[in-house]
Amino acid sequence: MDTFRHKGLRNRLVDDIAKKGIKDEAVLNAIGAVPRHLFFESSFIKFAYQDKAFPIGAGQTISQPYTVAFQTELLQIKTGDKVLEVGTGSGYQAAVLCEMGAKVFTIERQKELFAKSSHLLPRMGYKPRFFLGDGYKGLPQQAPFDKIIVTAGAPQIPEDLLTQLCIGGLMVIPVGSGNVQVMTRITRDSESEFSQEQFGQFVFVPLLKGVVK
Numbered sequence: 001m002d003t004f005r006h007k008g009l010r011n012r013l014v015d016d017i018a019k020k021g022i023k024d025e026a027v028l029n030a031i032g033a034v035p036r037h038l039f040f041e042s043s044f045i046k047f048a049y050q051d052k053a054f055p056i057g058a059g060q061t062i063s064q065p066y067t068v069a070f071q072t073e074l075l076q077i078k079t080g081d082k083v084l085e086v087g088t089g090s091g092y093q094a095a096v097l098c099e100m101g102a103k104v105f106t107i108e109r110q111k112e113l114f115a116k117s118s119h120l121l122p123r124m125g126y127k128p129r130f131f132l133g134d135g136y137k138g139l140p141q142q143a144p145f146d147k148i149i150v151t152a153g154a155p156q157i158p159e160d161l162l163t164q165l166c167i168g169g170l171m172v173i174p175v176g177s178g179n180v181q182v183m184t185r186i187t188r189d190s191e192s193e194f195s196q197e198q199f200g201q202f203v204f205v206p207l208l209k210g211v212v213k
Contacts, residue, residue, distance in 0.1 A: 091117030104128035
């Protein structure tokens with residue numbers, strides 16, 4: 001159920017993240033359109049439109065809306081972009097990408113979260129392709145991708161993901177082995193050359209290997 005009240009709270013959230021520096025209108029419109037409260041248990045709905053991360057189970061969180069908007073803005077999404085998301089989590093980031101017209105392939109290692117998100121998003125009208133697997137390995141059988149977004153902190157940039165980017169493609173990934181990561185954008189300039197830009201410090205749950213069934 002998405003009410004006028006929820007829409008009003010979303011508009012306020014969009015104003016908040018715009019004040020924090022998000023300028024891409026398509027990103028702001030997507031944040032304003034996705035009913036974030038549907039990703040929360042009913043007893044926690046009052047937290048849905050605060051600009052904060054929130055626990056979702058399996059030791060994971062639904063990302064802070066500003067962080068989702070920041071990563072999405074760095075990706076420079078265009079309608080029809082083929083996007084790999086590493087770390088489905090709640091499914092909120094995937095919903096934002098779908099709202100922007102991307103073709104989303106999303107991979108999750110926790111079976112509990114995979115089951116929840118692959119049930120919830122289609123009911124909301126979003127139809128990414130869901131995969132249960134190890135995000136470090138990406139989805140080589142579906143590659144190449146125009147864009148790759150990693151929604152957990154990686155101690156280093158996974159080689160397998162680099163090879164799955166098309167030439168000219170972008171990957172946005174938080175990199176760092178401590179409690180804080182540096183938001184990094186990688187451009188694949190040619191078959192063998194990549195360039196990097198850094199965009200400040202963020203805090204993410206760690207990117208882990210393997211699958212939890």
